[in-house]
Amino acid sequence: MAEEHGWQRVAALADLAPDQPHGAKYGEREIVLASHAGQVFALAGICPHAYALMCDGFMNGSEIECPLHAAAFDIRTGKCLVGPVGTADLATYEVKVEAGEIWVRRNAGE
Ligand code: FES
Secondary structure, three states, X not given: OOXXXXXXXXXXHHHOOOOOOEEEEEOOEEXXXXXXXXXXXXXXXXXXXXXXXXXXXXXXXXXXXXXXXXXXXXXXXXXXXXXXXOOOOOOEEEEEEEOOEEEEEEOOOO
16 A cells, blocks of 8 residues: 555545444554544554454444443544443544545554
């Protein structure tokens, strides 16, 4: 995958369906892309509770739900909204779409 100043191309916009999580790789890291209301968001792809792949989960509006124990996270902030006690938030990534390609970069501090 192409890389430029920390940005990596991770998928084509055409690969995403609205409100369907899509798994991708940022380097060696699993990430999940979420398209909702015309915007694309990128988050860590592994649930911090017990290691489920978030791309196997479900979207409900601006929330993504883990397939294993139903923790729900805000796709805009990564905040855990509901779920097993102690479930951490999902890391978030910056996203840009250029010429139909999705690029992501780790947010500072994550
Ligand atoms: S693995 Fe995601 S809520 Fe348990």
